[in-house]
Amino acid sequence: MKSDLFSNEHMVQPAYAPGMSVQNAKSIKYAVNGEMLARQGAMIAFRGNLQFERKGQGVGGMLKRAVTGEGLPLMAVRGQGEAWFAHEAQNCFIVDIEPGDVFTVNGRNVLCFDATLSYEIKTVKGAGMTGGGLFNSVFTGQGKLGLVCDGNPLVIPVSPQLPVFVDTDAVVGWTAHLHTSLHRSQSFGSMLRGGSGEAVQLKLEGEGFVVVRPSEVTAQAQQH
Secondary structure (H helix, E strand, O other): OOOHHHOOOOOOOOOOOOEEEEEEOOEEEEEEEEEEEEEOOOEEEEEEEEEEEEEOOHHHHHHHHHHHOOOOOEEEEEEEEEEEEOOOOOEEEEEEEOOOOOEEEOHHHEEEEEOOEEEEEEEOOOOOHHHOOOEEEEEEEOEEEEEEEOOOOEEEEEEOOEOEEEEOOOEEEEEOOEEEEEEEEHHHHHHHOOOOOOEEEEEEEEOEEEEEOOOOOOHHHHOO
16 A cells, blocks of 8 residues: 555654654653553553553642633653643644642643643632633653644743743643733733733743743633
């Protein structure tokens, strides 16, 4: 059988080392040798001797998920083999987290990560329930974190002289040492949303980076 479909561009190659790698722009491959964690329902294929187990978030995490609709439903993948992960054909990226790093990311953008990373669901400081209950996953430790983003993300530097304002529905995540607060702007909402209601942005101050997706979350996407 001959076709461009079977070219080397699409053909999966054997893994030469355990761990996470980008298979292509829309998927991540993980060569499992022990344990890793992934978003529930994100596995699209696997081979080898692997077991999948739903992983709870704990009472606090489940409560936040029930209140806000946000959260990070996970599964543990154990054994030896290879697994491929993707989510709605979104673009995939890998972040290397090193000791001392703290990376805050929206749960909807998490695809998979090393078991050596620690995560905790926390309220975004300065947002509270008035900001729609902004809960995010905070990652620390050492290892790789696989992310998905609807489109190519924007990475915007934040400096003490230049704080950055981002739409709460578009923010993917941000680095440590950034102070967050809510910013309301009547004129901004009137101009861009066609009404007189207030628009609310997340204001980030300090030294670091914020990652933004080039689209807002639709009501349908929020249900996933």
